[in-house]
Structure formats: structure tokens, C-alpha cells
Amino acid sequence: MSAGLEKLPVIVTAKVKLNDLVTRFEFAHASGKALPPFSGGAHTVVEMQDGAKTRLNPYSLMSDPMDPTQYAISVRRDAAGRGGSVFLHDKVQVGDKLMLGMPVNLFALDLTARKHLMIAGGIGITPFVAQIKQLQTTGGAFELHYSARSQALASYADDLRAAHPKRVNLYLDDQNQQIPLERLLSGQPPGTHVYVCGPRGMIDWVLATAERLGWPPEAVHSEEFLAPQSGKPFTVDLAQTGKTITVGEHESLLEAMEREGVDAPYLCRGGACGQCETRVIAHDGTLQHNDHWLEDDERDGSKIMPCVSRFEGSRLVLDR
Amino acid sequence: MTIQFNDETFRDDYTFRNSEWAIRRFPFPFHEDSYMYSVNMERHRGGPEGSVYEKRFDVDEHYISEMRDRAQVLADDPLRCQSLPHMTLAGWDLLELIMVSKSEDYPDLFELHRDGATWRWVNKPLGIDDTFTFMDESSLPYGPMEYITRQTQGDFAVLDQRENNLWMDAGMVTTQADWSLDFDIGMNFFEWHAPVPMAHEMGVFKRALKFLLNVQQGSPARRLNWTMTVNPLLDTSPENYHKWGIQKTMLTPENVGRKQHLRVELQTFFRLPRSNALVFPIRCYLIALEDLVTVPKWGRRLHRVIRDLPEELATYKGFIDNRPMILDYLSQYDDGQTTSPGIWPDLDTEPPLRR
Incomplete structure (x- = not known):
């Protein structure tokens, strides 16, 4: 099955610069139709026509999964990358048409969990934004621990804290704040699932700590999309x-x-x-x-x- | 076309009948003159006009009577419909999928009017006109899965996806080929398939699971499965085996053509968007042998398939004792001529039976 077959033609309806690194893009269906609902944690593959080159980059959907009028993604500018994120930042404008792949979820909430413990690093916040919106609709206990380099780069932290003051915790590198992982993973009620999305080092840290503390593997979830690496032809x-x-x-x-x-x-x-x-x-x-x-x-x-x-x-x- | 709905029964006096139209469109499951397990999946993206594959959820002349039979099964045994607590979101997904599909595919029979979360659903064949609030269970007379599957032909297994496996965590199962939702509820893919002979050794289930885990939104898949049933019984459940099992002993050379039915399941698979669950509709079609052999190609082929089927499979499918009688009957319709490849009746091109 070639999963790239089903595509959604969309139009860029908003381009919002959040900080020096991250820009949010919002999309509506190009023919005004409803966009398919999705589940929190799903991603879409954005197809960009960069001259003769077709760029295909996956991004987590971070809009409300229940809202059929728009999709949103947040893109971190990766100047050292292969150009997809820079193309989006520099070239894609409101009114442009793009193709999106149908939503695919490789980082779904386990709906049998009694509680969802979310650990985010940097741009890894995006799938959690959609998952939290989903849990707001369906009910479900969650707790977010979000680490960012600085207040300015902590995308969506203010919105999330305003909406969920008791459930969202922010840790800033430039304030020497660190997620108290050991304590967090030691003090959870039975039936808790932990989810991590962020840089490789953070994922490894959470997976290793969870394993050492005896977490069952099926209760530990992670997502990291690797960018293809350059190399010799x-x-x-x-x-x-x-x-x-x-x-x-x-x-x-x-x-x-x-x-x-x-x-x-x-x-x-x-x-x-x-x-x-x-x-x-x-x-x-x-x-x-x-x-x-x-x-x-x-x-x-x-x-x-x-x-x-x-x-x-x-x-x-x-x-x- | 406008469907003429039958008034018929699937129990007691068995007045179930297939019209000429229903016989021609029957989903004959054998594409060649033999049968062995395979992961025979294909994409579910329509099919020839009028065929059972054309629409996402096929509605046929048995619709009203099948829904009446389902209501009776549920009245006798409410455990045929179960949904574990975490599956409610998947139930809403399924309700939406069916309502949207049916209202688009059969606009003369079904209507869906959506105004934000306020939805009005009109089901003309069943005389239903309900207004409710999407995602608010208290606004419907049943949970969302039960509500919509009381109005949709076929069984429904709603499978949660986690730990790289599928879990039978909800379902509506009243037209099943001898399996029990109440027994399987909460089991994973390998656990509920444990009783199937031979297929595990062949690696069929590992491949099938891998395929199903990758069924994505907007790309549904389908396959056919089959067995044999004496009398047009929809509810051949383990719970009621004491009622229907004995009917297998009542087959005679005189009544086999009328009583013995080929039972075919059109199984489809849809990813459910909000819950990331997978729904597995299992739609049962029945056809009496005497109707099936009116299509010469199917009469020839079914004889050869049943004759050459491995003993384990004939046992598992529950007709090993009646196989000689079935073969005696079917052999009258197999003149040894070759059959065309594929499942279609090919009435215009296949030769008539040579006596």
C-alpha cells in the first residue's frame, strides 16, 4: 500500500511567527470542504514544490483534532537541515496552495491509560498540543512537563499554562531548570503512561530512566522523526x-x-x-x-x- | 435503483429469499477452482456498479429484516453488544463514518444534517428521525456504536490499536460465523485468532496484522471470508449452538439445495480518525445452493472447491459431516468444463451447463 496516495489540497490561511525559530502555518481545505478529523499525535506529510524539486516533510498536527475547518503545524527553522523548513519559513506565504498527506498517527494516546504524563523538549511540544486538546474534549487526566531553551523559545507555553495552570510545568534551560524526571517517574499512580517527544538525548534519557525504574515498556511512548542525513552519493x-x-x-x-x-x-x-x-x-x-x-x-x-x-x-x- | 425491501425471517420459518438481483450481485468468494488461506486484502475503493463492493456500507433488500433480527438477538442476549470504557470515542468515530457514508451513498434513503455539534439523522427505511448532540452520549437512546450498528447490516468489531497490536475492545456481533464477542472481548489479534487451524503455521496472521496496523485514514481495505450454514441463519453464535447446531443433522438429499447456504463475509477495515482505532465491519451474505447453481460458473467452481478442501478446513468450517451430501448435490452442476478466472458470474460468456 502506497500511503502517499491520499492527499489533501490545502491553502495557507495564516503564517504566524512565534519566535526566532518557530513559525506556525495554518491551512484550510483548498475547495472549502471540511478537513478530516484526526487523533492527537498524528502527523501530516507536507508536499512542497520547490522549483523542480518536490520536498516532503512530516510535521505533527497541532490544531484541535475536532476542528474540521483548519489544520496547523509549527515548523522549527533548521538552517543546517536539507532545506524543507527553510523553504517553508522563507518561501511559503498566505494564499499558497500545498498538498498534505492524510493524517497518520504513530504517537497516539493509549486510551486505556488512567493518566497521561507528557514530556516535551523544544519543538517536540507540537503533538502534545493536539493531544491536550483531544483530552479536553474527551476527558482524561494529563500532566505536561515542557523543557525549552528560554522563555522566548518556549512556543505555546503561555497558552498552555493559561488554559491548564495546574497541569503544565515549564523548565527553562537558561534558568538552569531541569525536568525532575526521576521524581516524576517514581511517583505516578498505576496505569499512568509516559510520552516523550523532543531531541534524541531527551528521548534516550526518558526511555533509560523509565526502564531503570521498572516501567512496563508498553506504558512508555516516544516519537522522533529523523531527518535524512546527507552523505556521499x-x-x-x-x-x-x-x-x-x-x-x-x-x-x-x-x-x-x-x-x-x-x-x-x-x-x-x-x-x-x-x-x-x-x-x-x-x-x-x-x-x-x-x-x-x-x-x-x-x-x-x-x-x-x-x-x-x-x-x-x-x-x-x-x-x- | 430503488431497493425493494423484503419482509422475511432468519429463524423459525426461514422465509429469507434472495431475489434474482441479489443472486447476481452475491459476493462469490472463489477466484479460482481451489481455496487456501491468504492475506487476500485489497483496497476498499468502490467496485462495479451494483456490486456489493460499490458503496462503503452496502444496503440491500434484506436491510429491514436483518435489523429486526438483530434487535431480537439483542433483546435475548444484551452481551452481543459491548464497548469497554475507553472505546466511546471510537464509537462516535464509527457513527460519523456510517452516517456520512450512507447519506452520501444513498441520499434517497438516509440524510445527515449537521449544524455544529447538533446533528439530525434521518433513516427512511427504518422510520428514524433523530436529532442529537455529537459527542454527547446522553442525547442518544444507546451508546454511539450501538445506536448506529442497530441500523447497519453486518457485525462490527471495533479494535483498539496499541502495543503494535489490535485489541477487540468493542463490538456489535449478532450475525457471526460461530465466534463470540463476549468470549473475545479484550483479547488481542493473536489471542482471538488462536482457534483457526493451519493459518498460524503459514504466518498468515503476522502478515495480516502488519497490514492492518498500517491501514490509514482514507484508505480502507477489504477481503472476503466464507463458510457453510444450514438454513439462512444470521445468528450462528456459540451462545446459541444448542439451537442451530442440531439443524446440521436435518440435511437430506432432498432438501440440501434449499437448506444448505454458502455464507460469505465481506470484511472491510477502516481507520477511525479521532480514536486511531480500527473498525472491522463483517457483513454476512447468505445464498442457498439451489440459487447459487443458477450461475453455471459458480456451480462448477463451488463443487471443485468443496471437493478439494483440506479436511482441517472443512472441519473448522463445520461441514465435514455433510460434505458428501453437499458434493452429491453440487456434482450435478459440474460438467467438467473450464471456468473463467475471477469471481464474477460471467453469465454472458460462460457456457450453460452441459447435461
Whole structure:
């Protein structure tokens, strides 16, 4: 199943600069129709036409899941990245048309939880904004612990604290404030689920602490979309389609296949969902696995995740 | 087309009948002359005009009578409809999906008028005209899942998705092929499929689960499943086996064509947007063998499939004892001619039965 098939044509209705790094984009359906409802934690893949290049970047939806009139995403400007976020910040304006992928949720609330303990770092706040709106509608106990570099960069902190003064806690790096993780994870009622979204280091910290404190793995949830990393160009033979393609320095293997018209399934484009998993038929060189989908024993040269992983060597043959 | 609804029963005097129209559009499940398990999923994006695949939720001539039968099953056994507390949001999702689909697909039969959270639902065949508040359970006579599935043909398993698995946490199950919601409630995908023979060894369920976990919003999927049922019984439940199991012993060479039915399930899968749950509608279609063999291709093929089916499957599907009698009957309709590939009746191109 090629998940990219279902798309929503939208128009940019608002572009709001929140601070030096983060800008919010709001969208309405291009033909005025209702947008599909979604679940808190869902993302959409934003399709941007940058000249001849099609950019596809996933962003968490952070509008009210119950509001069919608009979607919103918040984009952190990543000057060192491959250009998608900079393109959005600099080029996309109110009135522009874009295509969005249907919402896909890889970071859903576990609705059996008695309480949701949310831990956010920086731009990782966005899925929680939608989840909190969902819980406001359906009821459900939650507590948010949100860490940011400074008050100015703490996007949405004021709104969230105003709406939920007793449930939202903010920690600022420049004030030397740190989330009291050990205490938080030690003092939760049974049935609590913990969710973390933020930089890699924070996710690792929360996962490791939860494991050490004996949290059941099914009660610990994390989401991190990896951006594809740049690397040396490489050539790939595609056995099914009979094509030989070259993956550029700043391009992912998935993007190179799409550029050459090879149908490759995807959902998250960030190494998390497993949808693009591809069988390696032969290789002479080193597979550089950058995903967090494949198990260790699957990183044996038999499989690759084309959305984020690369190759260095003389020959790579894939089952595509 | 305007549907002429039948007034018929699925119990006691069994007045259920398929019209010529219903026979031609029956979802015959065998695309070749043999059968083995497979993850035979395809996208549920419509189908040929008039076929059961065309609409998201097919409505046919049995609608009113099936809903009457469901109400009676529920009156006798309320546990056929259950929803664990965390599944209410999924119930609203399902209500919305069905109301939107039916009002768009059958505007002459169903209407949905939405003004913010105030919704008016008109179901003309069942004579319902209700105004309620979306997401407010107190504004409906039943919970949202029960309300809408009392008005929709087919069983509904509503599956929560967590821990990379699916959980049978809600459902409306009154037309089932011998499984019990009350027994399966709260089980995960592997637990509720444990009784199925052979398929586990074949890795079918692992592949099927992986597929289902990736069914996304706006991209529903479908497959067919089948079994055999004596008499046109919708409710072949384990709870009532003492009532219907014995009917399998009443088959005779004289009545087999009339009493023995092929039972086909059109199973569809939709991602539910607000809850991220998955709904699994299981729609049951019944056809008497004597009606099925009026399509020459289907008569030939069903004989070959039933004849060559592995013993484990004939046992699991509950007709191993009657298989010889069924085969005696069907063999009259198999003249050995080749059949065309695919499930469609192909009445214009397939040769008539050679006697």
C-alpha cells in the first residue's frame, strides 16, 4: 500500500511567527470542504514544490483534532537541515496552495491509560498540543512537563499554562531548570503512561530512566522523526523496475526513487513507521542504518529503510 | 435503483429469499477452482456498479429484516453488544463514518444534517428521525456504536490499536460465523485468532496484522471470508449452538439445495480518525445452493472447491459431516468444463451447463 496516495489540497490561511525559530502555518481545505478529523499525535506529510524539486516533510498536527475547518503545524527553522523548513519559513506565504498527506498517527494516546504524563523538549511540544486538546474534549487526566531553551523559545507555553495552570510545568534551560524526571517517574499512580517527544538525548534519557525504574515498556511512548542525513552519493540497482539510480549527496534513497518514478511506499519519511522497509538483494559495501525501525538482527544486510538510511560501497541491489 | 425491501425471517420459518438481483450481485468468494488461506486484502475503493463492493456500507433488500433480527438477538442476549470504557470515542468515530457514508451513498434513503455539534439523522427505511448532540452520549437512546450498528447490516468489531497490536475492545456481533464477542472481548489479534487451524503455521496472521496496523485514514481495505450454514441463519453464535447446531443433522438429499447456504463475509477495515482505532465491519451474505447453481460458473467452481478442501478446513468450517451430501448435490452442476478466472458470474460468456 502506497500511503502517499491520499492527499489533501490545502491553502495557507495564516503564517504566524512565534519566535526566532518557530513559525506556525495554518491551512484550510483548498475547495472549502471540511478537513478530516484526526487523533492527537498524528502527523501530516507536507508536499512542497520547490522549483523542480518536490520536498516532503512530516510535521505533527497541532490544531484541535475536532476542528474540521483548519489544520496547523509549527515548523522549527533548521538552517543546517536539507532545506524543507527553510523553504517553508522563507518561501511559503498566505494564499499558497500545498498538498498534505492524510493524517497518520504513530504517537497516539493509549486510551486505556488512567493518566497521561507528557514530556516535551523544544519543538517536540507540537503533538502534545493536539493531544491536550483531544483530552479536553474527551476527558482524561494529563500532566505536561515542557523543557525549552528560554522563555522566548518556549512556543505555546503561555497558552498552555493559561488554559491548564495546574497541569503544565515549564523548565527553562537558561534558568538552569531541569525536568525532575526521576521524581516524576517514581511517583505516578498505576496505569499512568509516559510520552516523550523532543531531541534524541531527551528521548534516550526518558526511555533509560523509565526502564531503570521498572516501567512496563508498553506504558512508555516516544516519537522522533529523523531527518535524512546527507552523505556521499551512491548508485543503486533496482531489481523489480530494472532501473539504476544515483542518490545525491543531500537526497535520501527514498527521494531518489520517487524522482525516478519508482513507486515506493512511505508513511513517516523519518525512520519510524516501517512502511518503506525494502529487501536488500545484494550488496558489496556498508549499509548505514539511520532508522529506529529495524531490529538489531535485521541490520544484517538483508533490509534497509530508504527514507533515512544510506550506503557506501561498490554495489547495492534492492527489491524495488 | 430503488431497493425493494423484503419482509422475511432468519429463524423459525426461514422465509429469507434472495431475489434474482441479489443472486447476481452475491459476493462469490472463489477466484479460482481451489481455496487456501491468504492475506487476500485489497483496497476498499468502490467496485462495479451494483456490486456489493460499490458503496462503503452496502444496503440491500434484506436491510429491514436483518435489523429486526438483530434487535431480537439483542433483546435475548444484551452481551452481543459491548464497548469497554475507553472505546466511546471510537464509537462516535464509527457513527460519523456510517452516517456520512450512507447519506452520501444513498441520499434517497438516509440524510445527515449537521449544524455544529447538533446533528439530525434521518433513516427512511427504518422510520428514524433523530436529532442529537455529537459527542454527547446522553442525547442518544444507546451508546454511539450501538445506536448506529442497530441500523447497519453486518457485525462490527471495533479494535483498539496499541502495543503494535489490535485489541477487540468493542463490538456489535449478532450475525457471526460461530465466534463470540463476549468470549473475545479484550483479547488481542493473536489471542482471538488462536482457534483457526493451519493459518498460524503459514504466518498468515503476522502478515495480516502488519497490514492492518498500517491501514490509514482514507484508505480502507477489504477481503472476503466464507463458510457453510444450514438454513439462512444470521445468528450462528456459540451462545446459541444448542439451537442451530442440531439443524446440521436435518440435511437430506432432498432438501440440501434449499437448506444448505454458502455464507460469505465481506470484511472491510477502516481507520477511525479521532480514536486511531480500527473498525472491522463483517457483513454476512447468505445464498442457498439451489440459487447459487443458477450461475453455471459458480456451480462448477463451488463443487471443485468443496471437493478439494483440506479436511482441517472443512472441519473448522463445520461441514465435514455433510460434505458428501453437499458434493452429491453440487456434482450435478459440474460438467467438467473450464471456468473463467475471477469471481464474477460471467453469465454472458460462460457456457450453460452441459447435461
